[in-house]
Amino acid sequence: MRGPLGAVIGRYPSSDGSVQNDGIIRHNRKCRDVAFLVIFIAFWVAMIVNSSFGFNKGNPLRLTYGLDYKGNVCGDRNAHPNLRELELKYWLNPNQIYQSGLKGSQFKLANARTICLLDCPIPSEDSLNWICDYPEGDIRLSMDDWIDRNYDYFEFLTQEMRNSSLQLQGPCYPVIFPSVNVYWSCQFIARASNTSLRHWLQMGGVNINEDIIIDKSIHRSINSRSSVLKRYMADIGKAWAVLIVCGGLLPLFLSVIWLLMIRHFVAAMPWITVALFNVLIISVTMFYYLKAGWIGNDAISPIIGQHDPYIHIYGRELTHLRAVAVLMTFIMVVSVLTSIAIVRRILMATSVLKVAAKVIGEVQALIIFPVIPYTILAIFFMVWISAALHLFSSGQVLQNECNSNCCTYDLLAKKVNCDRCCSYRIHYTPHIGVAILFHLFGCYWATQFFIACSSTVIAGSVASYYWARGETSPEIPFLSVFSSMKRLMRYSLGSVALGSLIVSFVESIRFMLESIRRKLKVSSMAPDSSIGKAVHYSSREFLKCIEWTIKSVNRNGYVMIAITGKSFFRASVIATELIINNILRIGRVNVIGDVILFLGKLCVSLASATFAFLMLDTHKYRSAHNKISSPLIPVLVCWGLGYVVATLFFAVVEMSIDTIILSFCQDSEEHQGTAQYAPPLLIETLTDQNEMQRLTQ
Secondary structure, eight states: OOOOGGGTBSSOBOTTSOBOOSOSBOOOOOOOOHHHHHHHHHHHHHHHHHHHHHHHHOOGGGGTSOBOTTSOBTTOTTSSSOOTTOOEEEESOHHHHHHHHSTTOSOOGGGSOEEEESSOOOOOSSSOOEEEOOOOTTOOOOHHHHHHTTTOOGGGOOHHHHHHHHTTOSSEEEOOSOEEEETTEEEEOSOOOHHHHHHHHHTTOOOOOOSHHHHHHHHHHHTSHHHHHHHHHHHHHHTHHHHHIIIIIHHHHHHHHHHHHHHHOTTTHHHHHHHHHHHHHHHHHHHHHHHTTSSTTOOOOOBOSSSOSOTTOOOHHHHHHHHHHHHHHHHHHHHHHHHHHTGGGHHHHHHHHHHHHHHHHHSTHHHHTTHHHHHHHHHHHHHHHHHHHHHHTOOEEEEOOOOSOOOEEETTTTEEEOSSOSOEEEEOOHHHHHHHHHHHHHHHHHHHHHHHHHHHHHHHHHHHHHHTTTOOOTIIIIIHHHHHHHHIIIIIHHHHHHHHHHHHHHHHHHHHHHHHHHHHHHTTOSOOSHHHHHHHHHHHHHHHHHHHHHHHHHHHHHHHHHHHOOOHHHHHHHHHHHHHHTHHHHHHHHHHHHHHHHHHHHHHHHHHHHHHHHHHTSGGGTSGGGOOSOSHHHHHHHHHHHHHHHHHHHHHHHHHHHHHHHHHHHHHHHTTTOOSSSOHHHHHHHTOHHHHHHHHO
16 A cells, blocks of 8 residues: 655654755655666666777768778778779779679679779760779879879770770770769669770770660669668768757757747647647658659759769669658648547647646746756767767678689789689678667667656656645745756666666567568568458557557656655556546546647657758758768658657656646545645646536446
């Protein structure tokens, strides 16, 4: 049996009859769930070690640019030779590209000889252009001179070198096919230049295969799943300014504005929130339609630069954008219909929001406090994203093992070399995949932990206000927040770590099961019978219900942790009992209030996504080496960051409502159904007899 909270909350007489004035919430607290705090600290140590591995082994340039025949990353100024500004990967030998596209061929495109260039070469209209290896050995040219000569020093070659070049063994190779820059790789166009080909044959060059296979082989490599994933990760790094503005500063500004408007215009805010939400979700959906090419001619283009002739290339990025556009259409329809359905209930939410607004006005530090967890999370996310980019690029650069004929002229050895002449690849070991999954889980757990800490501090501050009867006291405006922070740091970090771990674990399990379900669906192993489909989909919905229930229980558990100082499980049990005993009284108010707050969070995140679209549509991100392959991932990241920031700030209202309602329920139980500490407005809202009778019926 739990005891009354009135004995440990509020200003109460001591044993000698005097009134205690040294604290609003007093309890014989002690550290709870210490084992989970130790686990959380060990987890952070592991996160630091894991990130250090990424910083030591990774190179984010690998996510965007390819490797040359020496194993250097294009664009790397620390490579030998210096490849600064030489960011485009070019395949030197067209016959190797042809062989890699043949069915059953043992030769892979990854084994073909590549070089880094400043721009993609095109054939000459009246002669034959050459692309030669990096100058070294007897070729006395600097890299700058080599670039100025359009990578051509064929005239300086000895007869032996020229004969080797005519056999497509280097060091110089003919430019027979035009090429364009597609995602920092020179995509060959399978239309050979007749003039260049005629000059090549007149010089005695070997036969060069002409076929659409040359086109398709490179196109298939550029649009492989691994290449697309790397480009998406690289987009995050290139759009860092967008993430800071639209994922950090803008949601901070909007969240503070929303809190201030709740404080001063509480009656109008639910209506404003619903209307703004509908406008924003329609805007974001229309942006996806624009980028998918279904409205206007603004579809994403994989070409960098202007006036490129090869504009018909469509990669996976466009397919993904169209899929998201369809999904957003469905979400938009459901959201608009739902907002229409709750219009009649908005007045109920307004009444409880008025109580929260009064609390925010009295406990003034509540509006300022979320800046502290926001700052901590901002620093964490910047380090985490940087570490993620390094982890995703932390594979080992190894030379391919190939048995095919790939002999090339070695300028240093001054002979044709057929040993270990294949190109390089980035080898990802299984432990890198494990490290990435651990890093992703760590982000989710850490985010949930900081949000939980913020919620617990807010709950403790609001509880101080409630159980002090809202009295004017120097402790209410500011000191209650700092007192709540002190209690959290001293006694309850372990409980908060446990609660956030449970949410993270359940969400991870659901994510893995969803991944397995999609793989089964792709491999045609999904259940065909009606019973199998029913079990399949019901289990998915059941997991979603479990996740939602745990998040709800956790939130109320944090309230009771702040008030009572109990362990996580004990506090959750107390909160659950209070809710079950008063479900008819608080359910209608709390649910509608949560819906309005959820729509408010979506408004902030949707506004962040909208402005991210606008920023990514500027010239900076549509040309040159800063061009992103797709706005999809940066926009979604800004959406997620905006939602997290909004959650931190909206927790002021959310936790205020939950804390006041739970305190009201406990207050009523201790005083035979009549709350003694509740504000008059809250009593009026939660004791509407007519509504109670209607709900009961």
